Amino acid sequence: MLSLRLARGARPSVLLRRALVTVAAAGASFLLLSALGFASGHPADSQGAVGRLLWCLVPLAATVQLALAVCRADPSTGPGAGFAAAGLGPARAALLSASSMAAACALGGVLALLTFLHLRGDLGGSWLDWAGNGTAGRQLGGGRPLPLAGTVTLLAVVPVLVGAACAAALWPRRPRAGHQPVRGPRGARRPSIPAPPTVVTGPVAPRPHQATSALPWGIALTAAGLALQAYASGDSPPRPDALLAMPGRLGGNPPGVVGGWALAALGLVLAGPGLTHLCGRLLAAGRPGVLRLLAGRVLQQEAGLIGRPVGALCALASAAYTVMELYGRASGPSGAHAFGPLTGLGAALVTLCAGATTLTAAVEARSARERTTAALLRLGAPARLLRGAAALRGAALLALLVPLVWMVAHLTAMPFHR
Numbered sequence: 459m460l461s462l463r464l465a466r467g468a469r470p471s472v473l474l475r476r477a478l479v480t481v482a483a484a485g486a487s488f489l490l491l492s493a494l495g496f497a498s499g500h501p502a503d504s505q506g507a508v509g510r511l512l513w514c515l516v517p518l519a520a521t522v523q524l525a526l527a528v529c530r531a532d533p534s535t536g537p538g539a540g541f542a543a544a545g546l547g548p549a550r551a552a553l554l555s556a557s558s559m560a561a562a563c564a565l566g567g568v569l570a571l572l573t574f575l576h577l578r579g580d581l582g583g584s585w586l587d588w589a590g591n592g593t594a595g596r597q598l599g600g601g602r603p604l605p606l607a608g609t610v611t612l613l614a615v616v617p618v619l620v621g622a623a624c625a626a627a628l629w630p631r632r633p634r635a636g637h638q639p640v641r642g643p644r645g646a647r648r649p650s651i652p653a654p655p656t657v658v659t660g661p662v663a664p665r666p667h668q669a670t671s672a673l674p675w676g677i678a679l680t681a682a683g684l685a686l687q688a689y690a691s692g693d694s695p696p697r698p699d700a701l702l703a704m705p706g707r708l709g710g711n712p713p714g715v716v717g718g719w720a721l722a723a724l725g726l727v728l729a730g731p732g733l734t735h736l737c738g739r740l741l742a743a744g745r746p747g748v749l750r751l752l753a754g755r756v757l758q759q760e761a762g763l764i765g766r767p768v769g770a771l772c773a774l775a776s777a778a779y780t781v782m783e784l785y786g787r788a789s790g791p792s793g794a795h796a797f798g799p800l801t802g803l804g805a806a807l808v809t810l811c812a813g814a815t816t817l818t819a820a821v822e823a824r825s826a827r828e829r830t831t832a833a834l835l836r837l838g839a840p841a842r843l844l845r846g847a848a849a850l851r852g853a854a855l856l857a858l859l860v861p862l863v864w865m866v867a868h869l870t871a872m873p874f875h876r
Contacts, residue, residue: 471821475528476562478814482521483566483616484573485807489514490612491574492800495598498605517804518616520811523770525559525620526627527818531825532558548630555628560621567613574598670761673732676725676769683721684869690714722866723773730769735761737858741850749843753850760823767816768855772863774812778805779867 493514497507532555575581578598735758742754831844 472532475531475814475818476558478810479521479525479528479559479620480562480566480569482517482524482807482811482814483563483620484570485566485803485810486514486517486521486616487567487570487613488574489517489800489804489807490615491570491609492598494604494608494612495574495578495602498602499598513804517807517811518619520770520808520815521563521616522619522623523767524811524815524818525563526623527767527815527822529555529559529624529628531818531822552625552628552630556621556625559624560617563617563620567616571609571613670732670735672728673736676727676729676732679725679728680722680866681725683718683723683725684866685718686721687715687718687870688872690718719777719870722870723777726773726776726866727766727769730767730772731761731765733858733862734765734768734855737854740858741854749846749850752843753847753854756827756847757851757854760826763823763826764816764819767812767819768859770812771816772859772866774808775863776867776870778809779863780871783867783871 490511493507493510496510500506572581738754738757738759738761740754741750741757746754834844835841
């Protein structure tokens with residue numbers, strides 16, 4: 459009930475972000491149910507059913523990332539004196555936020571189930587059939603009974619994962635207490651006095667030096683993914699049209715190629731904070747003016763907040779460039795091959811989640827520097843200086859990341875050029 463009252467009193471932007479989480483959860487749940495429907499309609503094709511289920515991991519991870527970003531940016535997750543006086547401490551506030559996100563995902567699962575049953579024809583005639591001749595029902599296992607246990611389990615995957623991830627991210631944690639040795643007048647060392655205990659609620663942005671710690675690992679994973687893909691496709695180059703047919707259809711593509719793509723994408727995501735921090739350092743290098751210094755320092759400070767979403771966008775852009783190039787080679791001038799509806803749904807879902815996560819992280823970073831912005835305005839800094847610094851930050855990120863994404867995409871598509 460408290461969660462519903464907080465949702466009613468939330469701002470429209472907060473409600474919009476929660477609605478995006480519901481839509482993303484509905485899309486991920488529908489893809490999971492489509493894998494179950496295909497397995498029930500094609501019991502002999504176990505490899506295809508497992509492949510479809512594995513392809514659902516990417517939209518599922520994107521949905522969890524979006525829910526985490528929305529949960530962190532939710533104003534109700536912050537500590538409040540009124541909540542503490544009512545007995546709602548940091549731990550209960552984290553559980554409340556996690557349950558709110560899980561409820562939004564459960565609502566999306568219900569919508570996905572209704573749409574899935576309608577497309578199968580279990581709720582009467584389907585007017586949403588994407589081909590108009592019952593193709594959707596056949597692809598989703600129409601006419602075959604669905605296992606109740608499997609349906610409930612797959613519908614519970616998204617809310618459970620999102621709730622657990624949000625609770626773990628917002629759970630209060632006690633940092634290590636600093637011990638400052640106190641020396642007497644003659645330099646004698648006295649027993650250290652422990653700092654007063656503090657409780658940190660919610661996620662804390664990593665310090666700049668911590669944000670760069672994953673950069674070597676990200677570079678190593680990206681290089682390993684590209685090397686694995688080149689090695690796996692050495693003897694038998696994969697077929698472009700086999701991968702583009704629909705989610706879960708691995709036909710003809712070696713598992714090493716798909717694993718190499720996954721490693722390269724994970725490496726870009728891990729390297730995102732370090733690349734963002736490096737971009738800030740390059741901006742502030744040398745003898746910077748006020749504009750470059752402000753833009754560079756802000757990028758270095760916010761690398762831990764916006765780095766991972768920026769890395770996810772880089773991975774998505776690299777995959778999109780590679781897929782579009784392969785799609786052009788597979789379709790040819792006649793355009794015979796087309797993206798399947800489930801492929802389009804998965805691509806649209808991942809794109810929506812990546813874009814919304816990046817925007818949410820940017821809003822969170824802007825809220826985190828509100829006091830700094832207010833102090834600069836009180837000191838007489840013109841508003842156009844702040845706007846110029848924001849534009850310079852965006853241009854610097856694009857100048858650094860666009861060539862990197864282009865290079866990774868070309869290296870990823872290289873095995874298909876043979």
